[in-house]
Amino acid sequence: MPEPGDNVTVSVKVTNTGGQQGIYTVVLKVDGVTVKTQDVTLAGGTSQVVNLTIVAGKVGSYTISIGPLEINMYVMFM
Secondary structure (H helix, E strand, C coil): CCCCCCCCEEEEECCCCCCCCCEEEEEECCCEEEEEEEEEECCCCCEHHHHHHHCCCCCEEEEEEEEEEEEEEEECCC
C-alpha cells in the first residue's frame, strides 16, 4: 500500500474495436474528480496499455476510476 507522497501508477488497456483510426481520451479520476488525462491514437483493431502516474494523498481510502472501471486505493503510514 502506498504512503502519502508515493507515486502510484494506474495502468489500463485501451482497445479500438473499430476498423478506422481513432482518438480516445483516458480520464483518471480520484473520488470522482479528474486528476489526469491522456489522449491515445489507435489504428483500427489495435490496443495499447496507458500508464498514468499520480501522487498518493493523505492517509485514507480513495476510489480510482477510468471510464467504468473502479478500484479502491488505501494510503497508509507504515
